[in-house]
Amino acid sequence: MTSINSYRDLIVWKKSMDLAVMIYAETRQLPAEERYGISSQMRRAASSVAANIAEGQARRTTGEFLQSLGMARGSLAELETFIELCARLEYIALANSEALLNVCAEINKMLAALMRSLATRH
Numbered sequence: 503m504t505s506i507n508s509y510r511d512l513i514v515w516k517k518s519m520d521l522a523v524m525i526y527a528e529t530r531q532l533p534a535e536e537r538y539g540i541s542s543q544m545r546r547a548a549s550s551v552a553a554n555i556a557e558g559q560a561r562r563t564t565g566e567f568l569q570s571l572g573m574a575r576g577s578l579a580e581l582e583t584f585i586e587l588c589a590r591l592e593y594i595a596l597a598n599s600e601a602l603l604n605v606c607a608e609i610n611k612m613l614a615a616l617m618r619s620l621a622t623r624h
Contacts, residue, residue: 509559514612518552518574521605525581528602532593540593544584550577551609564620571617575610582606 509515525548529541551574558570582603589599 509556512555512559512616514609514616515552515555515559517605517609517612518555521581521602521609522548522552524602524605528594528598532588536593540584540588544581544588547577547581547584550574551581555613564623568617568620571613571620575613578606578610578613 522545525544529544532541554570554574554577558567558574561567561570585594585599585602585606588594589596594602
């Protein structure tokens, strides 16, 4: 088993960072009037996923890590909602929204598995 020395070693953190970059790129295409609305909220939610994973891994206890992972999942659900809203408003192409939602689903599964693993040690 590979040793985890830092949040940077976690594949779920790396995928969350990739998702944040994807969201930043996609939100550049949103209408100008959404710059401080949906765009800002999507970017905040996307960056919060990776940030919460990093913060939790750096905490002292497994319980704190689990709590931060729960917050990451909440941010991910928020992001998924905004992606769906953008698709419905036709701000982003359906194919793009589906690709983003697939990445979100993959990250969600990874977070759930990590949480299960940590809970068994807790």
